[in-house]
Amino acid sequence: MSTEASTNLIEVRDLNLTLAKRRVLNIESVVIRRGEIIMLAGNNGSGKTTLLKIIAGLIRAPEAHFRCLGSPMNGEQAAAFCRGRHVYLHQTPYMFDGSVEDNVAYGLKQRGRDFAQRRIEIRDALAWAELEHLVHRHAHELSTGEKQRVALTRARILAPSLLLLDEITANMDSISRRRTYEMVADFKRAGSTVVFATHDHEPLEAIADVRLELSKGKLAPTDRRAAAVIPLRRDSSIHES
Amino acid sequence: MSTEASTNLIEVRDLNLTLAKRRVLNIESVVIRRGEIIMLAGNNGSGKTTLLKIIAGLIRAPEAHFRCLGSPMNGEQAAAFCRGRHVYLHQTPYMFDGSVEDNVAYGLKQRGRDFAQRRIEIRDALAWAELEHLVHRHAHELSTGEKQRVALTRARILAPSLLLLDEITANMDSISRRRTYEMVADFKRAGSTVVFATHDHEPLEAIADVRLELSKGKLAPTDRRAAAVIPLRRDSSIHES
Amino acid sequence: MSELGQASAEAVELLLSGDAVLWSIISVSFSVSLRAIAIATPIALFAAFTLAYTSFPGRRMLVTATNTLMAVPAVVIGLSVYLLLSRGGPFGDLRLLFTQSAMIIGQILLCLPLLIAMAHAAFQSGDQRAWETALTLGATRWRAMRTVMYEIRFGLLAAVIAAFGRIIAEVGCSMMVGGNILYHTRNIPTAIALETSKGAFSQGIALGMVLLGFALLLNVALGYAQGSGEIDR
Amino acid sequence: MSELGQASAEAVELLLSGDAVLWSIISVSFSVSLRAIAIATPIALFAAFTLAYTSFPGRRMLVTATNTLMAVPAVVIGLSVYLLLSRGGPFGDLRLLFTQSAMIIGQILLCLPLLIAMAHAAFQSGDQRAWETALTLGATRWRAMRTVMYEIRFGLLAAVIAAFGRIIAEVGCSMMVGGNILYHTRNIPTAIALETSKGAFSQGIALGMVLLGFALLLNVALGYAQGSGEIDR
Amino acid sequence: TTTTTENSGLIHYLIDAFESHHDFEVSVIATGSGRALRHLANGDVDIALTHAPSLESELLASGQAINHQAVMYNDFIVVGPARDPARAGINNGIVGVFRALAASEHLFISRADESGTHLRESALWAMAGQKPQGRWYRQSGQGMGKTLQIADELDAYVLVDRGTWLAYSKKLRLRLIYQGGDHLFNRYSVLSANPALHPDTNQLGARSFTTWLTSSPAKQLMRNFAIDGHQLFTPLL
């Protein structure tokens, strides 16, 4: 698989998806560029979640044409390529049966990090999210907002090249929201890419490079502004897990 | 059971709740007055959901003292009294396995409404929520925001005397949010009471009579403003289901 | 193996020709087991619901007991029922021994632990919010219980099918309390045991296939009722 | 009934005195059934997972088939294994008939449908997001499968316990392919059948209680491992 | 009744004839002699047809059964591998046969289920002055047919009643090793439940079936009952 430094992480063309006999997505073309913050807007039921899951490789779009890091792929190949590489955060996150620490450790374990290293990374990440006091709590006992913050920490710690956030600030309190937006900006600085579906437009509009607007499964013309607000530091390490 | 027109729907004193050996709530006294809109604020994990579920009779607080419509009750009695009378909306709503129409019909069926009457009420309610196009859809196929709106419709149609809303606008788009706040104001006009937990303070502050602030399970001193914005129409029918 | 084919062909022929013996054996099987499951299911569902949704001292012990009781051999249940129903036993005056009623009692006892344990597992894996939502929308506890059962009906149906499989195929208990009396208490499994003890293996297997055929019919019917059973939420 | 008390007391006495016959019967029971379940479980879990998490033509038919196969009488499975393993059968040269290996084969076949069906129900009632979350966090499909299994372990454990209960208590198949040979293939259920055929009913029940006692030990151990089993999410 | 009479088909052959002449319906529960007598003692059945003389006399002595009538007999035989590796068949007299079996330590399958056949086998070992034990002496704990099959699979010796042997021999490789002599006599008897203990048993039916079983038409039927031309049972006077 070519991992040449294509500026496009992923391109999808002719994305038509039918679920339960209903046309859910009908997108001519969508492109995710490396290092951008993309805001995904759209009313309830417009297809944001579905689009994010396709880019995450969790829903297959058999008839669409993909190009991942420059290589053309069909739906099946693209799903396999994206799965685990692009990290998707559920709108209502799922907590594994275990402590908060176990949950945050999950992805690191899959990446073969050893125990000692994991421990340090997890403590750091939880400290960042101000969740240290929950570290030994059972994840099922958490409040909805706490779960959302743990889920974000669990994904963030993997430093994926593409992070797909599905309205994850919906149940967060104002401090956590602010911290989440700061994190998104940090990610961009580190050269990573973030797609953020949301109904809270203002805070994200300040840092987003692109705004994608979905409406009844169709994509409105892209509003691509100069990536100005935060300077793109191409030299910083790019995590290609 | 006395249903005298007490101005207090429910009062709780000495509300100490321990879950999984952790003190979750520690509230000296909380009073819900008839016809008020109460905004419940507080950071993640401060105990909003737990408090709402206690008022809904879904979690028992065995050691607290209750007074429901003026009658003193223990935790067990209060739970039985409140259950089904105070309607609680989950932060992440549960959809019954069936169509949107089935879901909205559920509560009406429990109240013994006949089929024809139900049908009309359901159509009206769905029209209000702009969900008519979903009426025959299976509820499990809905998007998160759509589920939240169906859940609101399912509760609203029962016109309960006390409606407990747990961050239900979190995943709604801006139009639906606005409509939800309008509904809350309508409820007040009809003499019903609403407790609304939320992190979006501004829109609700405009219509709320009282703001309760939870912090680590404790209630900050109540900020009770003159119930000014919307005139209280005591003459309109009070639904005491 | 060709002998087996011949026996199966004969069995099908007997079936089609309306052979009284064969049809009586089949009807005893299904009428006894269906009645047993019809009585056991509501009891088990209620017990399982109570175990999952209420908290009382000894609850956990009961769960363990149920799991353990699944390991009671059918013949031991048969023996116990026998001793209770035998003329000298406490219920001897009812004269139930060697009747279908005795078989039904035995089969109920046989499938209850399995039904309760599997239904309990289904309740546990269900979503607690279903229960809360039903209650807050004004359902009585009784209605809310039925709502929750509807929500987890795939798991409950699997439990009932498993329990039915256990008793329709069971021989030890039916033999003991039914006595394998032709036209009265001879069902397919005891008939198979009889054929086998005669060394007529092929006839035994052919009877087994007849049983399977009818079980298949039942399952296909249930399958239509339950929908696809694929995860698509 | 006092006869029963006496028989039970005798059984306990024999247990404590380390009676070779009784202990051999018990050890045959548990060693055969535990090995059978150890082999059957991974196969069944994988099959159930595939049925629940993949979509292929015939999937639904397979689910119905599994449900139906739960209704195969043990003695029919016993007969089939017997015909395969007997001298004249295709695997006669292995000389497995009337050995513990034959019993294990029979018991595996016996519990597979139950295990698959119950595990399938557990997978179905599991949360699809567990699977998606595992994958998106970088788990391979294999690891993600194990994660999902861990999440629904209560349901899977219930399935395994039910399956174990079925084979540890089963007599028809073990009798047929094991032959009930003392010190070799006589397990508790076949020993009970023997006592019963002698008319020594009390001894049969006493043996059943011994079986129950050991099953209880096993379940208590599992209970500690699995936690309370109460809904508290 | 014992399984042998049902497995061979004799009992239904007899009952069909009985029912066509009498106003009784006979329900058959086929099981080992031990259990059949146990049912009788408990009053759960009205009449039992068994072949376990020692158990039968016990029951009669303790008053748990009455009206004992010998009905018919056949005989036991010893069968084993065609090569006769224990060289048992060349012996004169059953005692010699059993001694040879014990000495050779070739596999022998015992029913070990306290059935009539097993009780007889034990008596024969005792007569031969042997206490069979060891790896060569396997206890099947099962019915006659099943035990025969096990013996066949394992190339072992076994003591068997002639009726079962005739019913199975075609499918087996085992051969007849020894037959004949008084010690191999196998008697079937009927007993009725004691109405003093169990007043609600069907005494009338039991009596008329017993009487009929020992009547000459029934005896003629027993004589006529044959498998492949071999008479299975011989009526007693």
Ligand SMILES: Nc1ncnc2c1ncn2[C@@H]1O[C@H](COP(=O)(O)OP(=O)(O)OP(=O)(O)O)[C@@H](O)[C@H]1O
């Ligand atoms: N069943 C439980 N067992 C143990 N702790 C629990 C349980 N339920 C809630 N908690 C804890 O109680 C506290 C309050 O939870 P609650 O859900 O009421 O918070 P909340 O104010 O609704 O938060 P959010 O804004 O995130 O929804 C949290 O710290 C939570 O972890």
Ligand SMILES: Nc1ncnc2c1ncn2[C@@H]1O[C@H](COP(=O)(O)OP(=O)(O)OP(=O)(O)O)[C@@H](O)[C@H]1O
């Ligand atoms: N499995 C499914 N089967 C059928 N229809 C589906 C399925 N999943 C989603 N849909 C429908 O597809 C449309 C888009 O759903 P999606 O979840 O992507 O919306 P969304 O933009 O994320 O909405 P929200 O803001 O409410 O989260 C909705 O109308 C939804 O009902």
Ligand SMILES: [Mg+2]
């Ligand atoms: Mg969405």
Ligand SMILES: [Mg+2]
């Ligand atoms: Mg909450």
